[in-house]
Amino acid sequence: MDEKNVAKEILENVGGANNVSHLEHCSTRLRFTLVDDSKVDAEAIKKISGVLGITQTAQTQVIIGGAVVEVYREVEKLLSGIQVDTEKGSKKRPKWQDVILDFVISIFQPLIPAIAGGGILKSLLMLLNLIGVLDKTTSTYQILTFVGDAPLYFLPLLVAITTANKLKVNSLVAVSAVGGLLIPGLTALITEGTTLAGLPIQNINYAYQVFPAILCVISYSFLEKFFTKISPKVIRSFFVPMMSLLIVVPLTLLVLGPIGFTFGQGFASVIMTVFARFGWIAVALLAAFLPFMVVTGMHKAMIPYVITSLGETGKELIYNAASLAHNIAEAGACFAVTIRSKDKGLKATAVSAGISALFGITEPALYGVTILHKRVLYGVMFGSLIGGATLGLLSVEAYVAVGPGIASLSMFISETLPNNLMYAVIGLVVSFVASFAAVLVLWKEPATAGAQENETNEIDFNAPVEGQMIPLSDVKDDVFASKMLGDGVAIIPTKGELYAPANGTIKMIYNTKHALGMQTDEGIEILFHIGIDTVNLGGKYFESFVSEGQKVTQGDVLIKFDLLKIKEAGFDPTTIIVITEPKNVKFNLVSEEQVTKEEKIFVIEGKEENAIA
Incomplete structure (x- = not known):
């Protein structure tokens, strides 16, 4: 996979760098918070080589799979230094539930690797103790247990970072504010019973807590903006954080902390009650x-409960x-x-x-x-x-x-x-x-689904390229060979011309002209991809003879490409023909080996609707 190109195409089709207000990733997905969701071209994103799919709920989630980290880093590079244009965003106000869900996911999702790493370490230590390899009374076991417990113990600090990043405020000051709640000396004072300006401070252990930290950083974000606005630039670097800390830490100790603590306990209690009853x-x-939840990304809404319950x-x-x-x-x-x-x-x-x-x-x-x-x-x-x-x-x-x-x-x-x-x-x-x-x-078997119903409704496709036809599974590209994008065939070309295999309309042409999408008059969507990794040629050696929206007739020349120069540049010219929509068509190969543009190479006889729209 060409991660740089995948990242570039994804960014272009989510509305460009200026449309991205927040980016993160999980184990398989890029998760975008966008200024204007209407700018997303979901169909174009689905057709990007290396993309498994896209879902749009509170966030725009592009499913990548195992290479998500590499693609994420490339997108981050493209976003570096870009200013988000919020003024040109959609005037349509987002639903309040979508705003809350986006906020919650953005805070809790990035915590998972650290919490998971520490938790698995602790569980492995328990396993070693159970099988007699490492006794839990040893100093080694105890020290490593503390290491594994660190992410949960310092969960308030981790939450401070993710919340500050989401709110786009100074994360170091946010961590300092929340860190004030965890200082051992202050913790001892609170445990013994103490007051602040004559007001009693509730005895709360803020280690492992989530919601007090979130409320603290939200309050800090307002204070930072306020003091930045009113303070002279010459003293802003120390005055803003000083005043923010002076107000937000006492406010949290007296008001916000107890509210967040009570909410957290109640939240966990409700879940435990549900389990006890049902x-x-x-x-x-x-x-x-x-x-259904994973497909739509709604399973991420469970993360706050999981982390709160563990804490x-x-x-x-x-x-x-x-x-x-x-x-x-x-x-x-x-x-x-x-x-x-x-x-x-x-x-x-x-x-x-x-x-x-x-x-x-x-x-x-x-x-x-x-x-x-x-x-x-x-x-x-x-x-x-x-x-x-x-x-x-x-x-x-x-x-x-x-x-x-x-x-x-x-x-x-x-x-x-x-x-x-x-x-x-x-x-x-x-x-x-x-x-x-x-x-x-x-x-x-999908091939038999609906065959009786469509027996008399065959759709014939001529060869779009002249050359040696091979099975799609033999293509040296995992995405196409696994038929992840759909069923189809491949042809090793002997002539540098791509023809329309049927009557239809051009729906999409890549800027690099190495790939083209069309829809037949019967509604079948086809993707043509000339060569493996030829996107890296940047359009060199390709010439398009059609434009998006243009009607074409079977046999019309769509693209010409210099076959010899593509090979000399070190690229495999194998051309892939994939039926992207509908899925699960009954796909019958008619011709094999050498084909010309006049030859019928496959027939579609029946199709089955997707299981989930």
Whole structure:
């Protein structure tokens, strides 16, 4: 994957650098907060090589997969020094719930790596103690336990950083303000009972707390703006932080801290009450609906609860158990598809996505398999429901905020509940077997879906390039070979011309002219990609003969390219033809080996609607 080009194309299609007010990433997605959401070209983003999909809720989320960190860094470079143009944003006011959700996700999502790393370290130490490798009474065990506990203990400071970044205020001053609540000397005074200006300070231990820190930094953001506005520039560098600290720390100790602490305890208490009343039913239902939540990104709304629960009680009872059931159900479904499907490309996609899901990353499975096949979706929901119910009935507790999977099973190790890990493994097995069995029974090859209904409605496609035709699975590009973007064929060209394979309309032409999208008169969307990584040629050796919106007739020349010079430049000229919409078409190859532009190379006979719109 060319991360630089992917980052550039994504940024262009989310409205440009000036339209990005905030950027972060999770394990598989770039998460944009935009000034004007209407500027997003979702269809163009979906067609970018290396992009698995896009969802738009409170944030615009571009699903990348395993290379998300590399693409994120390239986008960051492109955003460096860019001023956000908020004046030209959409005049349509965003929904208040979207604003809150965006704010919450932006604060809590970046905390996950640190909390997960520390939590897994602690759970591995407990495992070493259980098997007799490292005794918990040793100084080594105790020191490493403190290291693992540090992210949660200093959670207020981490929250101060993420909140300050979201509000675009000085993060170091924000950390200093919240850090004032954690100073050992002040903590001792508060524990013994003390006052500030004659007013009593409530005895609260602010370590592990989230909401007091958030309220503190929000207040600081207003103070920073106010004092920056009224103070002379010559003293601003020290006057603004001094006055802000002088006001916000006492305000937090007296008012904001107790409010945040009470809210946090109440928040955790509500969740515990829900579990006590509904127990395994809540876990089972949440697991069953997680496919929809993950696809839309709404599962991130659970992060505040998970982190708060871990900070308040040291454990979490619902979400991680449900997530384990769903992740493993995705894996079971994918492996069942691998066995049942006759499509080599789908088999390859399913097996790699299944392995990824086993390790807690479900987006490849969801976007590559589950949401494209209704029967697989039903199998995943069934497996998640049964697995979630099992984990709920066994009251499995989690002690780390990380995507549950085989590699992170240590997150369920408990010193007080010796069977907790065993129960988690039982739930894992039940989820896998239930989903695997359900998909084995439910699976129906997409190629036969709707064939009877469309037998007389065949759509013929002539070869768009003359040359040697090869299966899409033989293309030296994982995205195309796995059929992640759709089914199709590839041709090793002998002549540098791209023709219209059917009557239709040009929908998109890349600036570099190496790729083109068209829609046939029957509504079939086709992507043509001339060469592997030829985007790096920057348009050199390509000449377009059509424009976007232009009607074309079968056989019309769309693009000419200098085949010899492309090869001399070191690029593979293999041309890929992919049916991007609709998914799951009945795709019959008619011709093989050498083809000319007059030859019919494939026929589409039937199609099945996507499982999720």
